[in-house]
Amino acid sequence: MPLNRSLKYFSLTNIVVGDMIGAGIFIITGIFLAALYNPIIMIGLWVIGGCIALCGALSYSELGASFPKAGGEYVFLSELFTPVLGFLSGWVSFIVGFSAPIAAVALSFSEYGLRAVADGTMPEHIVYYKKGVAIAIILLFTIIHSLGLKSGSKFHNLLTILKIVIITGFITSGFIFGDGSFNNFIVENKEVFNLGHIKTLGLALMVIMYSYSGWNATTYIGSEVINPVKNIPRSLITGTAIVALLYILMNILYVYAIPADKMKDVVSIGGLAANYMFNLSLDKLFSIFIAIILLSSISACIVIGPRVYYAMSKGGHFFPMASKVNRYNVPAISIVFQSCVSIAFVIFSSLHQIIVILSFSLGIFPILAVIGVFKLRIKKLSKFRSPGYPYVQILFIMFSLTILVLAYMEMPKESSIALFITGMGVPLYYLLGRNKFNKTQRKKNMST
Numbered sequence: 001m002p003l004n005r006s007l008k009y010f011s012l013t014n015i016v017v018g019d020m021i022g023a024g025i026f027i028i029t030g031i032f033l034a035a036l037y038n039p040i041i042m043i044g045l046w047v048i049g050g051c052i053a054l055c056g057a058l059s060y061s062e063l064g065a066s067f068p069k070a071g072g073e074y075v076f077l078s079e080l081f082t083p084v085l086g087f088l089s090g091w092v093s094f095i096v097g098f099s100a101p102i103a104a105v106a107l108s109f110s111e112y113g114l115r116a117v118a119d120g121t122m123p124e125h126i127v128y129y130k131k132g133v134a135i136a137i138i139l140l141f142t143i144i145h146s147l148g149l150k151s152g153s154k155f156h157n158l159l160t161i162l163k164i165v166i167i168t169g170f171i172t173s174g175f176i177f178g179d180g181s182f183n184n185f186i187v188e189n190k191e192v193f194n195l196g197h198i199k200t201l202g203l204a205l206m207v208i209m210y211s212y213s214g215w216n217a218t219t220y221i222g223s224e225v226i227n228p229v230k231n232i233p234r235s236l237i238t239g240t241a242i243v244a245l246l247y248i249l250m251n252i253l254y255v256y257a258i259p260a261d262k263m264k265d266v267v268s269i270g271g272l273a274a275n276y277m278f279n280l281s282l283d284k285l286f287s288i289f290i291a292i293i294l295l296s297s298i299s300a301c302i303v304i305g306p307r308v309y310y311a312m313s314k315g316g317h318f319f320p321m322a323s324k325v326n327r328y329n330v331p332a333i334s335i336v337f338q339s340c341v342s343i344a345f346v347i348f349s350s351l352h353q354i355i356v357i358l359s360f361s362l363g364i365f366p367i368l369a370v371i372g373v374f375k376l377r378i379k380k381l382s383k384f385r386s387p388g389y390p391y392v393q394i395l396f397i398m399f400s401l402t403i404l405v406l407a408y409m410e411m412p413k414e415s416s417i418a419l420f421i422t423g424m425g426v427p428l429y430y431l432l433g434r435n436k437f438n439k440t441q442r443k444k445n446m447s448t
Helices: 009-020 024-036 039-066 073-080 083-097 099-117 124-143 148-177 194-212 230-255 269-277 282-314 331-349 349-361 365-378 390-411 412-421 425-447
Strands: none
Touching: 009 194, 009 230, 009 282, 024 099, 024 269, 024 282, 039 365, 039 390, 073 083, 073 194, 073 282, 073 365, 073 425, 083 099, 083 230, 083 282, 083 331, 083 349, 083 365, 083 412, 083 425, 099 124, 099 269, 099 282, 099 349, 099 412, 124 194, 124 282, 124 331, 124 349, 148 230, 148 269, 148 282, 194 282, 194 349, 230 269, 230 365, 269 282, 269 365, 282 331, 349 412, 365 390, 365 412, 412 425
16 A cells, blocks of 8 residues: 655655754753853854754755655665665664654653752652653654654644744743843863864764754655655745744754853753753753653654665565555554564663764765766756756765764774664675565466
8 A cells, every 4th residue: 555645845855943942952062061161162063063953955946856755865765876875864763763852852851851840959760760751752753653744733733833933942042031141152271273173073063964964854754745746846945935034033042041061061051051041840840841842852753763664675685574554654663673673772771872873874875966967967857957066966965974083083992883884784685685586486387
């Protein structure tokens, strides 16, 4: 049974925004400010990250309009290069591209939830509490999105609209009514800039790009888009621009609200900002709001990821059960597969480990996909010609490669794990391909 084309521009844009605005904007600034020393540099990296994401969105607009199918990079790389690359991108999506972000956001939801209910003392076995809540949230959204795309998309639209209202309201009220100072942007730094700082910049920018991940969201569900040549590009560009603006304003607000030395290594940075600008009660209230915001990101990933595995299975490059749809016309088995991997990440990994590994993994295949735009133009297959070609693509490729190299130099262990996970897909591809060949041969033998 094929997937139905039922998604319009509004729902698609909400999927992009919902997928992009996840845990990153609420945790990364505090974690990396300690290593960057200067809040202006941190904000500058968020601006650069937004520009890179927009370049990627423009490139994927052309790819998505030309190949309006479920699967995203799996389809692009398989069609333009080789099915091996397509499979590897899907494999990475399965292990870390979607499953790991779901785990990371679910754990962040627990972090903010705890900040909202804590009275200054931490309950016993706090780690088990966080992991238990994260698992419960994953299971809840697994059930919701197994009951149909139409009902699931309505629920997701509601969460995304609520997310935008909360963030814009926080930014506006913070600058108008909150206690803060632009003097917080002035920080004396006597450190001599060296290679170590350059590597740290690369690592920070890589993780910031994780926060921007989702700028390609609607290309993963192309089979369910009405008028994809028009709606996929519009949703990608609009959604990415909205999120980039919100991210930059949020980081300016963080620095306005909190002295730089007070936000270093703080995970729940949004709650701390509310505390400084208003009071403890609003800290708790905004922590609840952020927890609600994070639900939309979990929802988006659970919508998008299974469509990749569905497409891979249809192409004979994944487990056959992943292509089965239930009576609500959604790939329910793929949804359950993904949720199981996410729960495993929650149980066996920490939030920091998940973020570094998935950030590196997510940076590899978009580079190859954007290179595919050149091949698309050469073959004259483009159904939508993205503006800025070829400069947009060149900028994206150059920045992305530089970020990966610097990040590897800074954290080789976690980066190597990401490469190892990617490499594991090669033997699996040929194993699944052999099984497909054997099944075809058996069918031929039975027919004769």
